[in-house]
Amino acid sequence: MTAVTLLDVKNLNLTFKEKGKELSVLEDISFTLDEGEFLCLVGPSGSGKSTILRIISGILNEYTGEVLYKGEPNPQPNPNVSMVFQSFALIPWLTVQENIELVLEARGIAPRQRIRTALRYIDMVGLDSFEDAYPRELSGGMRQRVGIARALAVEPEILLMDEPFSALDVLTAADLREQVVNLWLEKRLPLKSVLMVTHNMEEAVFLADRILVLSARPGHIIGEISVDLPRPRDSRDKAFEEILDKVYSMILSSRIKS
């Protein structure tokens, strides 16, 4: 592959102190995110997968190692990186449209342009006619659509997704996953790559081009599996199940001696 490397994460290490003990959270994490790639990080809780997203997005900056964006040190915050949160992180007192306009205003975009862009992305995630609703009036699935619209509205190259479907019920999550696949396949967006964190193995196989498997604390990369299946994928498909079994075996093999 001759794809351009967007993100280059090198030897990430992170420890935190608790009652005089030094506890290692991340151990020697290295990987790349290429242009056009949908990459999933999977692992049990405590593997530090969300921590990696927080380092890339600039929320956390006490770590050792390097994060390079197009070969240069990753700016903090990087305007080309955007994020979707597990618990949506919508501001309850702002309407759907105001929530999206807020992040556009933070980018210094002029008022009229803000309105146009916000409405366009509200349409894109299928929330037309909900722009004046407050988050509390929306179901979980619709709230996360707002979260996704907000993340896309700043037109990032890299979209970080932190367990975006895990706070939703099973059916809603399945539907929203399909929508994300469709958005991704359409390629209408300036979006180049997605880096998603999940602890749902099936979700990872359903969405990703490539899966990185992390161990429990201290998190390190156990292995990597590419998913060469055409989209949209079917989780009852034989080839799908084989890959799923491979991911499960890999995650268990690091801990359980067969």
Added chain:
Amino acid sequence: MHKMDVPLPKARVSEVLGLLEILDDEGGHVDLYKLGRTLGHDIDELISTIETAQLFNLVEVDNGDVVFTEVGKQFTDQNMEQRKNYISEVLSKLPYMVELLTALAESEEHSVDMEYLERIIDGEYSEREVKYFVRNLLDWARFAELIWVDSDEQTIHLETEEDEENNPEQNDQEE
């Protein structure tokens, strides 16, 4: 790398019993991904339950499948009394359990305070992890009727013969 491999039960009793139940229904072996699907793809629960079942030598993982061991097969056919006896036998040989039981036997009142286990579990664990280990260890030890816990006093007590006749929970309510 097996930093996390401390010989302690990481899942609760009910979770392991549930896993054995599923395994029994599936005829003694089940694909990992199918098991994952049953658990709603909760990888944490899956790992900790399989690991704990392995600790008691009840299941093994073989080429992407979870299968019964000989002991595990027998265990599912046993009654509660026999199951408790088996668990008690394995549990009382685990290092931290040995340490706890010795301390209980040596103490005058046959009791230690709740923080005792938190103090002896050392190594690179966060406070949350240690609390979680302790919770599960106590869960198993109570199931195996090795100890009983007084939540009001925050103490762990050795389960002795008289105590068994005279259920301590009832004592509590009478007070």
Added chain:
Amino acid sequence: MQLISAALWSTYRIFVAYFLSLAFGIFYGVSASSGPRREKIMIAILDILQSVPILGFFPVAIAFFVAVFRGQRIGLELAAIFLIFTSQAWNIAFGVYETVKTLPRELVEVGKAFNFSKTFTIQRIYLPAMVPTIVFNSGVSMANGWYFLMASEIITLGSQEVKLPGLGSSMMNYLAQGNILGVVMCIGTIVLINTLLQVLIFRPLVKWSELFQYNAVGTAPEWPAVADVLFDFGKALKVDTVLVKLVSTGTKKLSAAAKYVFYVIGAAFVGGLGYLIFWLFSPPYPSNILSQIPAALTVTTMRVVAAVVIAVFLALPFVIRSVKNTTAAQNIYSLASILGSIPAVVFYPPIVALGGRAYMEPLSILLLLTGSFWYALFNMSKGAMLLPGVLTEMAQVFNIKGRLYYKNILIPAILPPLITGALTAWGGAWNASIVAEHVQFGDKVYSIPGIGALLVQSTSDTKALLLIVLCMTALIVLVNMLFWRPWYSKAAKKYNITE
């Protein structure tokens, strides 16, 4: 030695007042929540009681207790306890009312499903559910009681002044003698007592009270020794039966006879009040004082508003600090509850004497701040602890900073607790205003115009005094009703972060 006996006297008064407040709070809170009609009337009354400046109660209470006990010491003692009571009772009553009101239905249904007797339901369901609020509000009530200690121990009867033994009156004596060391010792004793109360009783109890939280998960908190001791004492003194009685009478539907009695008492009360008002508004008018009220009230209102605004702005940096930093927030909270118990009123006279009349205006606002800042800080830092971490993370990811961050995220998030803080600070500042405008140090009197000064000047004229208190209370209640409450309910609905 004298210090110890003074400390014992003060502590005894504060505790007696506290236990009375507790009994009153439980009874009143439970009754207010046990019927829609009662609720309306009782909560309205409580709202007014809370708005009457605490020191405004005092002259009335003295007049009453002195008359009943014919000037005997016991009357004065009761008047002092009553004053402390008024600084403690209302917030406990409100807390109990809210808990019972929001008691999970299933819990009440358990009692019905298992056929619990009334006593048993109260003992095992109602009382335990109240524990967290009572414990928390007791801390605030205690601090409040100490703050008003001085005023409660010095009683003015017409032109003569009676001092009850205690830390408050000792401080006054030391001040009069210019004995700074004595004053410092008294303050030290108050801080020591409050720190001990915090460390030995309130902190362990607050932790323990998590046990009574509905649907909590995780390890149960330890049963602290204090709780055991309190329980044993309670049992020995039959407090449990008293509490059950209080709750059961509180929730009882009035029988026909009781209703009759109640109506008679109510009618008598209303009649008495009517007569009082009639008397107040019938000639001869203390016209020289009446004509001064509007101007005095305006000046004091301006000072109070200034103090509230300053208190809120002073608290803001602390609040910003405690966002995403629970340790900082908890420390600020504990410290505020200890510092809030220091009766800053003590420092006031010598400082005014030192500065002279020229500096009295800014100094008076400073004193109002000591009576109001803590409330703003308490409530606002509570709000900051509630701000979800994920919103601050979101702000970082999308680079929302500065004006945009404060305007859209931080200020709205803390607005409901900020309004509560400002509202309580407003009440606190009014309370302090009564001592802020008129000061006697040695044989010199310093005074600035205002309703507090007017009040002090007219202590010998009961009619004028009552009129002043009435005007103050009316103003406070009016502002609460027309400004604070509507603003709060609007903000609480819109800026609800738990949604």
